[in-house]
Amino acid sequence: MPRAAQPTKPSSDPSTGSVWTRPQRSRREQPALSRDQIVAEAIALLDSDGIEALSMRKLGTRLNAGATSLYTHVSNKDELIELVVDRVYGEIEVPKPASRAEWRAAALECGNNVRAAILGHPWIASVLGEMGMSYLGPNMMRLSEDMLELFESGGFDLVRSETALKTIWSYVLGTAATEAAWLTALARSGQNEEEWVRQVSAVAVQAMEPYPRTRKLHAQLSRDTVDETRRSNFDLGLDCILDGLEAQRGK
Structure with missing residues (x-):
């Protein structure tokens, strides 16, 4: 009696190795x-x-x-x-500004929506660098199209819209992925952020003693919770990027 044939794994296109380039079954x-x-x-x-x-x-x-x-x-x-990863991108909403003047508020909201999606799935931080063809995913394509529309509605031409998209995307992914990696490591330790801060605070203050600017900055930031500090730092950085993009609008 012949042996039953073993199931084989369908191989993806060896030239690309992406699920988006391999034909789906009927x-x-x-x-x-x-x-x-x-x-x-x-x-x-x-x-x-x-x-x-x-x-x-x-x-x-x-x-x-x-x-x-x-x-x-x-x-x-x-x-x-x-x-x-593409399914997570599908959670991200891109606001549609009601007028040209509202593009900046919409861009800030969009950046925070991307950050929220990444922090909601912190494991994503460890795989983003491996996603060479993620731009072909349907949700990423929709996200890119909607962001291009956002910037065009704000007065950017299509080429500058792409520049704005890439600039904001790079900042948000880099910052949020770093936050996600930190939160993942913290979760493994069994501590929350406030507990960790209390534990290392005395050591940190001692290490900062010779550095007056660092010490002063630490004192100012310590007035807020750790979560609030991370959020405000994120928004401040995004505001700086939007300041630069504003100078390119309508040129």
């Missing part, structure tokens, strides 16, 4: 388990246990599905991460 070939179910469960696993916990085997167990069902939709873990 509807007739789709199993009962959907891509949406796989992505939703993967995000639930990542949110609860972090990036280190994600594996195709563990995800299949949580879904009560075999490897064949998962590999119909994703060839490997990298493709799965592309999908979950």
